[in-house]
Each structure stands twice: as structure tokens, then as C-alpha cells.
Amino acid sequence: MTSTCRPGRAWIITPALRAGRFEGAQNCGAAVAVVDIEDSVALRDKQTARTACEAFFALPDPTCTRGIRINSLTTLDGIKDIAALAAYTHRPDLILVPKVESPRDIELTAASLDTDGYTPDIWALIESPRAFNNLPGIMRAPRLGGVVFGSADYAASVGCGLSWEALRYTRSSLINAATAADIPAIDAPTWELHNPDTLRRDAELAKELGFYGKGCVHPRHVEVINEVFTPTAEELSQARAIVAAADASGGSVTTVNGQMRGTPFFNAARALIADADRTS
Template sequence: MHPNSSRGRAWIITPALTPQRFATAQNSGAGVALVDVEDSVATSDKQLARTTAQQFFARTDAPCTLGIRMNSPLTLDGAKDLVAMAAYTAKPDLILVPKTESARDIELVASVLDTDGYTPDIWALIETPRAFDKLPAILKAPRLGGVVFGSADYAATVRCGLGWDTLAYPRFALVNAATAAGIPAIDAPVYALDTPDALRREAVKAKQLGFYGKGAVHPRQAAVINEVFWPTAEELADARAIVAAGEKSGNGVTTVNGQMVGTPFFAAARALVAEADGTP
């Protein structure tokens, strides 16, 4: 499932203890807005965060998918999160599970929260070397909706930098594994807030690599991410030309603007055109 698979390819996260920012995050243009009760909340404030986070889901007219980044379900705080969420009157559409290292993590969240009338979209935050070693097994979890790259925790564990080249391997590995499993992958945020050009460059690379979208840590980043991930007029025109050429050639190998195209090009172009036109 691609949450809010329109123009909103940014995922924005906001701390649960700053409810005054909830509406700003939800109205940022992001496709997914998450309230966080994990890394942005001190241990002593976790219970207050669980209670305050309920306000995030009280809005019935939100223009995006509303979700929560819980604590790891293998921790006491994660267990308390699950108990709290099960009792929420308005519940999250999407659960982001941090420190995911096995399919059982996803299954545990589903087994606690799923009811006849409620089956949230469950995504895995892949952010540890062990998780990358176990990717094929993790991605077999039947209730898994997609994966998100957690660059900060990964870099801290490996003790490497956050530069694009430094983190090339985990990004390639995640996109490849997610594509093989037929689920989308969301790239990690750019944490520098005052470098829109750097954000744009990294978003372009993430799109080229095959990521479906990218995280945002500030509302103003969402517009840049959405613009990059939405096909340009030129990309859409090229895709339409390839689709037309495929129909004319009976899906046989042909050329478009001096480039040889065949079956995989036709499939990619049709998918892009269908998404842009809002058709299944």
C-alpha cells in the first residue's frame, strides 16, 4: 500500500510533546504525518507523550495519512505504547515500528492492534546493521506495508558519517529488497534545515535510486520533496511517448527519441503515466 499516493511523497514527523505543531505537520503537504513517541521523547515523559499523541488522531479531515512512530515493541515502553494505542478512540492509520530486526516485530504489533474493524498499515523502520542482514526475512512479514530507512541510528551504530556516499550500501540494499518484496521504501531525512539545495540534490538521488519518497524533519522540506518525486512535465511526456510506441509496436522493441525501448521500458512508463493520471 502506498499511503496517500498522490503528490505527497514526503513523510514528516513531529514530537508528541509539541501538540501546537500537530496541525502544521498535517498541513505541510506531506503524504504521511507521524507523531513521535520514540526518539524525541525522554523516558520520563513517555506516558505523557502517549496521552498527548491521541490529539494527533482526533482530526477527521486530515489531508494526509496520520501515523505514529512507537517505541520498539520489544521494549517495555513499546509494550505500553501498544496497550495505549489499542485504547485510543481515534486510532492511527499507520504504525512505524523502529529498530525492526525480524518479521516477528511486525507480527507482534499486528497481533495486538488488529481487530475486525481496525487493521493499521504497519511499516518497518530499518536502521540497524542486523536489520540489513535480515532484510529478506523481515520483508516476508504478511502485514508489512513498507520500509523506511533510518540513517541516523544506522550511522551511529556503524560510527560512520551521514553523507550520501557513505550510506550508499544500505540505501541500495533496502531499495532492492523492498522492490523484490513488492513494497515501497522511503528514504531518510536530511537533517540540515537551512540547505534546501542539499535536500533537493539528495531527494533527486533517492528518486533515481528507486525510493518512493523521503522523510522530512521540518514542514518546509515537504514541498521540495514532493516536487522532486512528482514526475516533471518532461518525464511525463517521455513516458507517454514510450507508452504510445509500445502500443504501436505491439510491445516489440522499438526506438523513442533515439533510445531503444522494450518491455521493461513500457512497463515503467505505463506505471508512471497511470500514477500521474490517478488510475489504478
């Protein structure tokens, strides 16, 4: 069965070899904290990182979902990562599998790690042209919990820029496929660390497009992401007005504040309220 877990809006990722950042990452307000042993770790340091990051999951009283980004399962390091995770005393809640291009990557992760007492949430990092060509198949993986957009790797592979316009089609394709599969999609981080206006703009565009949340690589980004993706009091008030109008009209087309509203608007308003109630 496809996971329906939606662990949160802001995701922060921290390198496995920066143990001094572990506690801060888990307590910065992000709903998901991911320790990384893939792109942020040099090949020569993979084994060191593999061992060091278990401490990330041993910290007491976590206030967030704790995950790990392993190496691609098409590499020897990815296979070693899975073997190491199976032996951890403290295990991650979530496994982020990079370079996913086939449902087999998700199936192998589940087959290797699932036990009677442990079934981690498994997410796919979608970051290559081949992955986008294979999205329908990937989305059918039974244990897939959600998808994350890997903008940097995708842009590098096709030779395009990282601007919103350059990647709009790709993001839209991912949202469409994820929504069809009823799983959440998380947008890539904003790579400009010191420009809050750029971050806010990117987060607002991601929310408007349909992303459930957004990744980040610095704790200072978490507050903005949470703020953007949390429905405002005005948005909730408008949604409740639409639901009230729907109930009053018996589900027929009606008007709310001078705007025509019908079934699609009713459904969207109810979904917004339900999600706000679930996360409050």
C-alpha cells in the same frame, strides 16, 4: 497479504510533546504526518507523550494519512505504547515500528492491534546492521506495508558518516529488498534544516535510486520533496511517447527520439503513468 497501500511521497514527523505543531504538520502538504513518541521523547516523558499524542488523531478533517512512531517492541515502553494505542478512541492510520530486526515485530503489532473494524497500515523502520542482514525475512511479514530507512541510527551503530556515499550501499540494499517484496521504501530525512540545495540533491538521488518518497522533520522541506518526486510534464510526455511506440511496434524493440527502447522501458513508462494517474 502484504499491503499495497502507497500513502504518499513526503512524510513529516513531529514530536508528541509539541502539540502546537500538530495541526501544522497535518496541513503542510505532506501525504503522511507521523507523531513521534520514540527518539524525540526522553525516557522520563514517555507516559506523558503516550497520553498527549492521542490529540494528534482527534483533529478533525485530516488531509493526510496520520501515523505514529512507537518505541521498539523490545522495550517496556514499546509494549506500553501498543497497550495505549489499543485503548485510543481515535487511532492512527499507520504504525511505524522502529528498530525492526525480525518479522516478529510486525506480527506482534498486528496481533495486538488488529480488530474487525481496525487494521492499521504497519511499516518497519530499518536502521541497524542486523536488520539489513535479516531483510528477506522482514519483508515476508504478511502485514508489512512498507519500510523507512533510519539513516541516523544506522550510521551511529556502524560509526560511519551520514553522507550519501557512506550510505549508498545500505540504501540500495533496502530498495532491492523492498522492490522484491513489492512494497514501497521511504528515504530518511535530510538533517540540514536550512539548506534547500542539499535537500533537493538528496531527494533527487533518493528518487533516482528507487525510493518512493522521503521523510522530513520540518514543514519547509515538504514542498521540495513533493516537487522532486512528482513526475514532471516532460517525464510524463516521454513516458507516453514510449508507450505509444510500444503499442505501434506490437511490443517489439523500437526507437523513441533516437534511443532504443524495449520491454523494460515500456514497463517503466506504463508504471510511471499509472502512478501519476493514481495520485492525481
